[in-house]
Amino acid sequence: MFKPVCIAGAGVISAIGNDVQEHMTSFEKGEAGMGAMQYLQSVHELPVAEVKLNNAALARLAGLPAHISRTALLSAVAALEALISAGLQDITPWRTGFISANTVGGMDKTEDFYADFMKDPARGRLRDLVHHECGAATELVADRLGIKNHISTISTACSSSANSIFFAARLIRQGFLDIAVAGGVDALTRFTLNGFNTLMILDKQHCQPFDENRRGLNLGEGAGYLVLVSDEVAATLQEKPAAALSGFSNANDAYHQTASSPDGTGSYLAMKGALEKAGLAPGDIDYINLHGTGTANNDIAEGTAIKRLFENKYPKMSSTKSFTGHTLGGSGALEAVFSVLALKFGFIYPNLRLETPMKELPFVPETGFQKGLPIRHVLSNSFGFGGNCSSLIFSKVE
Amino acid sequence: MYIRSASAISPQLSFQQMLDAPEGYTGDRLRCVEPDYTAMIDPKMIRRMSRIIKMGVSAAKDCLGKAGVEQPDAIITGTAYGCLADTEAFLSRMIGFKEELLNPTSFIQSTHNTVAAQIALLLKCHQYNNTYVHRGFSFENALLDAVTRLREGEGENALVGGVDEITDSSHRLLSRFGLYRANASTATLYETGEKGTMNGEGAVFLLLSANASSGDYAWLEGMHTFYKPATGEEVQKEMAGFLKNNNIAAEDIDLMICGDNGDTKNDKIYQQVRNESFAGVPYLRFKHYCGEYPTAGAFALWLGSHILKTGQLPADAEKLPAPPRKVLVHNHSLNIHHSLFLLSVC
Numbered sequence: 001m002f003k004p005v006c007i008a009g010a011g012v013i014s015a016i017g018n019d020v021q022e023h024m025t026s027f028e029k030g031e032a033g034m035g036a037m038q039y040l041q042s043v044h045e046l047p048v049a050e051v052k053l054n055n056a057a058l059a060r061l062a063g064l065p066a067h068i069s070r071t072a073l074l075s076a077v078a079a080l081e082a083l084i085s086a087g088l089q090d091i092t093p094w095r096t097g098f099i100s101a102n103t104v105g106g107m108d109k110t111e112d113f114y115a116d117f118m119k120d121p122a123r124g125r126l127r128d129l130v131h132h133e134c135g136a137a138t139e140l141v142a143d144r145l146g147i148k149n150h151i152s153t154i155s156t157a158c159s160s161s162a163n164s165i166f167f168a169a170r171l172i173r174q175g176f177l178d179i180a181v182a183g184g185v186d187a188l189t190r191f192t193l194n195g196f197n198t199l200m201i202l203d204k205q206h207c208q209p210f211d212e213n214r215r216g217l218n219l220g221e222g223a224g225y226l227v228l229v230s231d232e233v234a235a236t237l238q239e240k241p242a243a244a245l246s247g248f249s250n251a252n253d254a255y256h257q258t259a260s261s262p263d264g265t266g267s268y269l270a271m272k273g274a275l276e277k278a279g280l281a282p283g284d285i286d287y288i289n290l291h292g293t294g295t296a297n298n299d300i301a302e303g304t305a306i307k308r309l310f311e312n313k314y315p316k317m318s319s320t321k322s323f324t325g326h327t328l329g330g331s332g333a334l335e336a337v338f339s340v341l342a343l344k345f346g347f348i349y350p351n352l353r354l355e356t357p358m359k360e361l362p363f364v365p366e367t368g369f370q371k372g373l374p375i376r377h378v379l380s381n382s383f384g385f386g387g388n389c390s391s392l393i394f395s396k397v398e
Numbered sequence: 399m400y401i402r403s404a405s406a407i408s409p410q411l412s413f414q415q416m417l418d419a420p421e422g423y424t425g426d427r428l429r430c431v432e433p434d435y436t437a438m439i440d441p442k443m444i445r446r447m448s449r450i451i452k453m454g455v456s457a458a459k460d461c462l463g464k465a466g467v468e469q470p471d472a473i474i475t476g477t478a479y480g481c482l483a484d485t486e487a488f489l490s491r492m493i494g495f496k497e498e499l500l501n502p503t504s505f506i507q508s509t510h511n512t513v514a515a516q517i518a519l520l521l522k523c524h525q526y527n528n529t530y531v532h533r534g535f536s537f538e539n540a541l542l543d544a545v546t547r548l549r550e551g552e553g554e555n556a557l558v559g560g561v562d563e564i565t566d567s568s569h570r571l572l573s574r575f576g577l578y579r580a581n582a583s584t585a586t587l588y589e590t591g592e593k594g595t596m597n598g599e600g601a602v603f604l605l606l607s608a609n610a611s612s613g614d615y616a617w618l619e620g621m622h623t624f625y626k627p628a629t630g631e632e633v634q635k636e637m638a639g640f641l642k643n644n645n646i647a648a649e650d651i652d653l654m655i656c657g658d659n660g661d662t663k664n665d666k667i668y669q670q671v672r673n674e675s676f677a678g679v680p681y682l683r684f685k686h687y688c689g690e691y692p693t694a695g696a697f698a699l700w701l702g703s704h705i706l707k708t709g710q711l712p713a714d715a716e717k718l719p720a721p722p723r724k725v726l727v728h729n730h731s732l733n734i735h736h737s738l739f740l741l742s743v744c
Contacts, residue, residue, distance in 0.1 A: 043497045043498070044497060103510070105531075111489065111493070114489050114490065115493050117571070118493055121570050126575065129571060133479065133531070134510065134532070135478065135532035135535070135536070136533070139533070142625075150625075151625050152530060152532045152539040153530065153531050153533075153539075154531065155480070155509070155510035155511060155529050155530075155531040156514075156527070157509050157511055163528055167528075167543060170546050170547070170550060171542075171546065173550075174549060176546070190492065191488065191492065191505075194488075194492050194497050194500055195488065195502070195506075195508070197500075198500045198501060198505055199502050199506075250526050251525065251526065251527070252515070252518040252527040253524070254519050254521070254522050254524050255519075256519070257507070257512070257519065258502075266524065269524055385506070385509055386511040386512060386518075386527070387515055387518060388515065388528075
């Protein structure tokens, strides 16, 4: 069994808010973030869940130059909020790490560069290419936060940032680090939008996760980070942490590069492994934050795996992607933040726009916002291309 | 942790060939010597795979074969650049055709986790699967994931790899940053006192195990990374701390494997470290074998493991008085990402 690692802070930015407080308000009001493109430039008329700030405004919040990748700007805004909210007076005496995740790094800038480069290999501004690598955004933010002891970036498609959170917990538990800011980010890019569009899994309307008539996903953007701390650091905090990471597991579906197996083998193994690691039974889980993308394939695979694992003890569940869209490399971390808030405030989030429950499944996601419920354990699912499946369990610190 | 086996597709054909005569290169880049993939992968699948996927999957399968392991308990890769050829194909088509008439294949294979995912798919392996993409720490973080996972008691072994490819476009782009020397030669790489190095690539896999077994290549005693050291003194302090944590002194090291790449500014720190902290310790530079690339640390571990297993050094290396028992690897990428590995004979 894994000894839980306390969570001292959280930060998030997405289409439904620029910080944690704005997210809580949007969830309570049931206000989703999808709409027509404001900042992303594309020939396709598809709804996206954009952060409602341009790069100049994000740069002001982040304290970074506006010409760098939106990925780094979003990451910095959420990571700064997380670190400040942890209430750590000074991180310098501790060994601190920054563990981030993303799927396309500085692709938003590379796209502009590449158009010039294709015309003439000597053209294109190198400052638009220099932060292309996934790790570059992480370093810009680590330097901004003054974090140096450990820096890493994970990329396993849509499960990326769930992996960064448990990797952080493991490094703390084994004494490599005292504090870790861990999570992930992705900005919307034409590259990703067109990629998902060729796979024909984008919904032209607002997505309807776990609905019988679901049509696909809406892409979103955002960043989320948690601050994980050792027991020693937790003891120094004025405010006692409300939640801890108590279990996690990573498994591979090994079925297809992009599609999930019909019975959700990878999802099942990830959820089951996380329960075992936490020493919990399925009946102990009070809420599942579903991966719930809204694609035909994901929702039936995930639903089938839940049906098999939870049998007749179905917890409350919902897909917050009905609010934020699918933020890819950011989604695991965004939903980890929402899971921690669910424990702290007793939230259950609504699965928006659910009209007709899936007929193959014996359970129905929640459709109304609730707060103040006694929630002790939350399971958060993140599944991605390449069969990469990860589940995290967050538990209330008693 | 024990290195049960190590396999590489690199600009060198094999370690055996390096003992006879290492492959030499001129120009500004080294290319992997690619094997006949049909021996490793189903020909129907080969057609769909880009070069980096073929190299990665083949090296991984060879590594498992040498270790006698069919299903590893974890598959963890590190790649700084990811699947460049597929990324470029989708990107240029998207721009060229103004976001119309696109085919999903190159997008699907462009994600950084493709190599690890394809290995899992080929082996039908449902175990732990992760991919690290942090520049010059990509492979090191993958290895740290494996080590900490095994320490946690999760599984008995882990397949860990470092994979990066050069494409014509990526070489052209990286060249614009002034990284390479146009008319370089691996034979004289370190001697010219000039700016620039030679570009490299490789797919290297190690089978790491928590338990010793008879055919082990080496024992990975310790590893350490540090980021953006401000001064040479800081580098030496980090290295001294690493030795202390592993209860070893500089004079106990039989061989240092160092990441010098021929660029004067880049190599200064290696020389300072050798002169001031490791005076008299024999050393072997390795970038003339594999070129400079962000996951070259994996190649250094492959090389160190083979040297310890065989007790022999490549033909062009200076002879040692006795087969080495302790090897220290020091590599850095752009003086931003430093890594240290301590290997012992098994």
